[in-house]
Amino acid sequence: MTEGTHSEPELRLRDLQMCFEGLVPAVVATADADGQPNVTYLSRVQIVDEERVALSNQFFSKTARNIAENPRAEVLLIDENTYDQFRLALRYERTERHGRVFEALRRDVDAIAALEGMQDVFKLRAADVYRVVQIERVLAAVHRRGEADVGALPEAPKGTSGASATEIAELSGRLGRCGDLDTLVSAALTGLAEVLGFEYSLLMLLDEAHDRLYTIGSHGYAAEGVGSEVELGAGVVGMAAQQCQPVRVGRLLQARKYSRSVRLSFEAGGQVAPGVEIPTPGLERAGSQLAVPAMALGRLVGVLMVESERPAAFDDADEAVLNVVASMIASAIEVDIARERSEADDGSSPMPSKDPRGAAQPTTQVRFFEVDGSVFLGTEYLIKGVAGRILWSLVNAYVREDREEFTNREIRLDPTVDLPEFRDNLESRLILLKRRLDEREAPIRIVKTGRGRLRLEVQARLQLDVAPAR
């Protein structure tokens, strides 16, 4: 034992839990057969069991080559709450490329890769498992100097909700009382804040092609961001959707920094194209994100994401609570879709408009781009894709047929909308469109007039233009 260190036979890996959260990168030293040392930072260290840890191996690094020659290693860890340091003397045992340990490390690495769109190139290759020979606590220098401690230590991170069964029941009750999907989305996101304490949340739904997610509602942000999209696999949300598993990043600032650094290295090697930014809706300086898949009947419906400016803001209990809430939302959406499709249209023809179209109203240009279904009001982008084609169909009927009342059934049968024959998302697309029009304070609004019915309310003269294809 050396001065400044304190050997504690009773120290166990589980006592060092806060060293493995990833705030302060661990350091690993190895040596080759010729006695040349190597020292580097580690992206992830994880407890395997009472006597073992696993180190992530993404690049078949010098560390891995040294271990093949000399199985001894030493890892320096920092408890991110107290900044106490610990030394772990290690001996290499085995490398795993599948199984529980590998999968747990892979999820962490995948989440880091997804932050900068590197999920295709930055992957965990192996989990190297080591037996822990000795654990030493390195006394903080302030204790060795016998001085009073400097600065107040930060509080140990705590989860956000700490939800009780009563609170979950309260939210469940709120959702159960919602009569339609629009109300349900608002109630769910508001309830997450009011009942469970998740101040910033985002609900994204899977699109018809199953390759993107679109925002249908959010809570806590300056802009609701309705209609923003992410690809499957991109960012924390896209990764949760692709893997149908919760993704939690507790140290987002550090993870982004590491991910950006790795991305620059891949760009320099020409393995990824520069300039691709993955837009992640949400807080500018988020410290933590937790995304959980919303699934019903074994099928992915969307992703519920919460975030916080606080690092390590979410724990296992939060993840469990979010899973329950996401399942409730997904089930409600599935029920709504099934009900909406099964209820027969009463067959009555929508009535033509009786209100004279105000000749004195200002004119709004509605521009439609066939190539991607995007719609602009004047020069401002509004929406694209299925929702854009629905709006274009509605305003055409409004202008050319003098109609304001519509049914879901006729929209579904309109070939220009291009909905998939099986399992369309018409109702959620209509809600997305309604919310987007409300958010933009557009002179065109959608008002639900009954189940499967809507009215287009227009406060302008519409000039329709189809933009030429490029």
Next chain:
Amino acid sequence: MQLRPEHVSLLVDDRALIVGTVSAEGVPRATRGWGTTIVPGESEFRLLLDADDETTLENLRATGAIAVTGACVRTLRSVQVKGRVRSIETPTALDLAMADRHAAMMFLAIEETDGTPCEIGHRLVPADFVVCLVDAHVLFDQTPGPAAGAHVEAGV
């Protein structure tokens, strides 16, 4: 080898320093460095270590082999110098002033990028230092990514 200015910049000022040594029996040791004085174009530099870390100092006396990785806290760009320690000395007043400056700058950079208060970081600063004279032999890019571990051409 002579250290180029662009590599020196990753080993001085607010750069985080980690150090690897090895015993005569081949047992590796990880510790932290607490500042360097490097003149670009020269091969020898001064490195401050914890005077209480006897295992590290024993390793250096036994084998002299050392690896020093310097990383920019803000970007994680990193280089690793490998070489030999020629001597271990008592630090001068200038060395101690440099250690103070290094810790202040590094923990400020960490606070600005990661949010960890400087005061907490200062808990790590050793009570006493020694200074090692390191002769740099070889340099590696240690920036996280596929090029990590690549040999960097020596010379000015």
